[in-house]
Amino acid sequence: MSVLPPIRRDRIIAQLPQCFIKEAALHTKEEFDNKVKTACQEQRTGTVGFKISKVIVVGDLAVGKTCLINRFCKDTFDKNYKATIGVDFEMERFEVLGVPFSLQLWDTAGQERFKCIASTYYRGAQIVIIVFDLTDVASLGHTRQWLEDALKENDPTSVQLFIVGTKKDLSSPAQYNQIEQDALKIAQEMSAEYWAVSSLTGENVKEFFFRVASLAFEMNVLAELEKSGTRQIGDVVRITRNSSNLYSVSKKKQSGCCQ
Numbered sequence: 206m207s208v209l210p211p212i213r214r215d216r217i218i219a220q221l222p223q224c225f226i227k228e229a230a231l232h233t234k235e236e237f238d239n240k241v242k243t244a245c246q247e248q249r250t251g252t253v254g255f256k257i258s259k260v261i262v263v264g265d266l267a268v269g270k271t272c273l274i275n276r277f278c279k280d281t282f283d284k285n286y287k288a289t290i291g292v293d294f295e296m297e298r299f300e301v302l303g304v305p306f307s308l309q310l311w312d313t314a315g316q317e318r319f320k321c322i323a324s325t326y327y328r329g330a331q332i333v334i335i336v337f338d339l340t341d342v343a344s345l346g347h348t349r350q351w352l353e354d355a356l357k358e359n360d361p362t363s364v365q366l367f368i369v370g371t372k373k374d375l376s377s378p379a380q381y382n383q384i385e386q387d388a389l390k391i392a393q394e395m396s397a398e399y400w401a402v403s404s405l406t407g408e409n410v411k412e413f414f415f416r417v418a419s420l421a422f423e424m425n426v427l428a429e430l431e432k433s434g435t436r437q438i439g440d441v442v443r444i445t446r447n448s449s450n451l452y453s454v455s456k457k458k459q460s461g462c463c464q
């Protein structure tokens with residue numbers, strides 16, 4: 206008997222959700238990798254269906270980490286600030302291409318005095334979400350330090366990184382455009398995927414987490430296929446050079462990478 210709760214009907218992912226902006230995406234493919242689709246159809250996804258991927262959410266105090274998680278997991282929003290003390294976590298179950306997949310979302314404290322407790326939970330993350338406030342440029346600058354801290358505890362080559370600007374409802378279009386330029390530069394520098402959301406209105410929140418779940422799932426299935434040796438040597442070479450992987454290609458080829 207499974208101890209996990211059933212998967213909600215609104216957590217079913219049948220298509221690859223698209224990135225927010227092509228200039229800063231983990232990849233820009235329109236569909237799930239063909240090998241992933243075939244493996245799911247043939248039920249050759251190994252242990253992925255039982256896997257729980259760890260996600261850590263980090264960033265300055267009061268940038269909106271807890272509100273972001275609560276909007277997605279509970280569809281609630283609290284306008285009063287209550288600092289997270291240490292850490293908190295939520296479990297979210299999805300079904301991706303017919304396969305169950307779970308994310309464990311770790312909400313960490315941004316306040317300096319709780320940072321040392323929170324950082325002990327960073328280890329073993331497959332996904333790092335660095336949050337900043339779109340109305341506070343300093344919080345964007347601090348994302349570099351958050352990245353450094355998160356990567357001290359994790360293998361930088363296997364972590365999928367996202368940088369998320371919150372409180373989109375509070376910035377005027379002009380303000381937003383200005384900070385987006387800076388955020389895109391930082392995201393590209395970090396090889397992170399950029400998103401802008403509002404937990405108050407819910408704008409882009411579900412789309413963002415569906416994208417996170419899908420990319421994490423895809424990575425896990427590809428890793429599982431590689432491990433089980435079902436992939437041919439030629440295929441391995443093709444994957445690492447895949448032109449739709451923005452960050453591996455952009456170093457060699459500066460233009461036309463997003464087509």
Ligand SMILES: Nc1nc2c(ncn2[C@@H]2O[C@H](COP(=O)(O)OP(=O)(O)OP(=O)(O)O)[C@@H](O)[C@H]2O)c(=O)[nH]1
Nearest residue numbers: 267268269270271272284286289315372403404405
């Ligand atoms: N208008 C608006 N306010 C937001 C949004 N997201 C968060 N807030 C407000 O920002 C404040 C801080 O939000 P939290 O989610 O508690 O911030 P946090 O990053 O978890 O803070 P720590 O736990 O201390 O690290 C609260 O008063 C929220 O109501 C948003 O999208 N729009």
Ligand SMILES: [Mg+2]
Nearest residue numbers: 270271288289
């Ligand atoms: Mg919090």
